[in-house]
Amino acid sequence: MLPYLRDHYADPGRLHAEGLTTRVALEVAREQVAGLLGVRPREIVFTSGGTEAANTGVFGAVARAVDQSPERATHIVASAIEHSCVGDSIESVVAQRGGASSIVGCDAEGLIDPQEIASAIRPETALVALQLANHEVGSVQPVHEAVRAIRAAAKECGATPLILCDAASGVGHIPVDLAALDVDLAIISAHKFGGPKGAGAMFVRRGLRIPPLMLGGAQERARRAGLEDVAAMVGFGVAAQQVATNLENESAANFAQTDLIEKYCNGIEGVTRVGPLDPARRLPHVLCITINDVEAEPVLLALDARGIAVHSGSACSSEVLEPSPVLLAMGAEADRSLRVSVGWSTTLADAAAFGPALEAVLRDLRQLRR
């Protein structure tokens, strides 16, 4: 990123040589991100992050449907365990533009049923939102099967919904081929896999045009106005290339770490591991546990004092610790969850230290109570 912060600051929309330098860097980054996702560079629209991409996708899909048939109320189908950036956008677009949404639940492991989501499709369905993997419990959804079921159900009732896949939690950790998944829109975020904050992307399937959310400039081929943050996108591109070349090793290392944590936690009294048991159905780097008798907040603080940073619920909803909607949908303990997530900088020793620290913290906290 540094050369693009320090030396190459020209607007990539410019005709001059410096503009061309930053334009080339931006387009290389686009190719790197597209390469990680198995799509064409022209299908990648850079944004300020995953949340903006999600809002742009949801808004655009609904605006497109309204443009196509203004007299028809729009309908949206989404899983109950979407990230709040998708869930809240849907809620707000329905409130602003009218229409309705159908929220489809999941099983006790946090997995959705492709048939169930397909059966929610109506003739007026404009958008189906289905995440690739869950950010709290790490469940990897059967997106491929779901897309096929959705397309079949849509065909049957004459609906033409766009399928939006929030891939932010999965990309960089498991292989993702968006072209093979056959979705229309997807969301990714750089800071989930070693890229900078303030960088994200929306995948827009070739040939699809949705109205932009951000207006007032023709950047990103008129899909997203605003001067391109070249340095951040260069960081995003390099991170994408790094994980693309090292995905298998990274994922194996993360599995080893989360397995180690899981094994230890299984032996701690009152601790339950939630999420899919089948390794093929869970993210390598995310592990969620619930504690049956102690609040999450003191546990987080006590772990922090021991030098361990973990989280409760999803980051974005936890300025106040609210019950996790994901765990609620799974029928699990929703107030006392811990999300342990590892990554490229985590060592096996870090992972080995977690279980004993949690055990000690819980012992102390339970003793206080007596």
Added chain:
Amino acid sequence: METPDRSRPYLERAYLDHAASAPLYPEVVSVMQEALLELHANPTGMHSSARAAKTALEEARERIATLLGCLPHEVVFTGGGTESDNLAVKGVMRGVLGDAIARGDLSGVVVSVIEHRAMIAPAARLASEGARVAFAPVTSEGIIDLDRLSALLDEQTAFVSVMAVNNEIGTRQPLGEVLSLVRERSPRAALHTDAVQAPMWMDPKEFMLCDLVTVTGHKVGGPRGIGVLVVRDGVKLVAEIEGGGQERGVRAGTPDVAAAVALALALEITVARRDETATRVRALRDRLISGVIASVPDVVLVGSDSARVDGFAPFALAGIESESLLVLLDRAGVDAAAGSSCASGATEPSHVLTALGVDPKFIGGALRCSLGWSTTADEVDHMIKVLPEAVNRLRALRVERPAAEVTL
């Protein structure tokens, strides 16, 4: 031909495009690099790493609030100037238009005709959603026409936007008078100003009198991808990007901590060195203007001599196309612009120059030179040296053709 060294471009070339994007201050690059490495956690967590990121973010907010003269919670971080402008107009108007009672009563939007397209485009979209949108004209000097603005304001006006400094011609707008008019004629309206071009040349007090203020990082020696919308207490705003509740529910998304920290420092440097920079840049700019006028025939300066801020030299040349001139200048080592950067790609004449009623002979030949903290006398002299030749070459190529005869 020798390939120019691109590793330190502003020492090798004349970079006269500060209004599009200014180079980062070296101090800001160092601080941002450190923040990227150290403040990596998501600031919404509860652990120490998250708290460190959160503390840095809130300190950046406080420093910006102190510089601008507002309360920390009135500073909303966004993804940049375009997003801030979009959020201001859509945020206010969606609140009004979503409320059936307010809607009939308070649906007016008035924006100046020379606003950046980041304001004009969302205003136009709001018109299709039921807002009454009017564009306030400017004088031939590029200053808002207060009488005609007054005529457009009424009790039903909910939102007004007049930029602090125009991005193409550098004219500062009389915000104090605009504010008085808005308060008198449209007491329920929120007044917004796009001040992205202002902090380098004006005391923040001059634009902070508005209810909503847009500021962006990359015009003040800070990074791109970060901006601020100041939302003064009492202004009701509906979020544009949702789902996470950050920035007091007005702008969701993981905050870009490193960029926020870098923006705070860039603004501090800009404000602290403003007088010194402005004095130095004014002398360079005046040297550029007199040098160009003396050596190039048929060139005019657009806008107002008295209201133009120090970094702008907006020329218009007869008998040439901006685009060809920029290509020749580029080959001669000069980075300059035609008009707004966000309009590049489009070749239609600038909406700003059109609004001023610039003579059609000159309108296609706009050449915006913008100077800033890094500009040197060598850069200015280089431009004065190469411009006449580039202009002469293009004018010599131009064949004066009589109007084609049309036979029906």
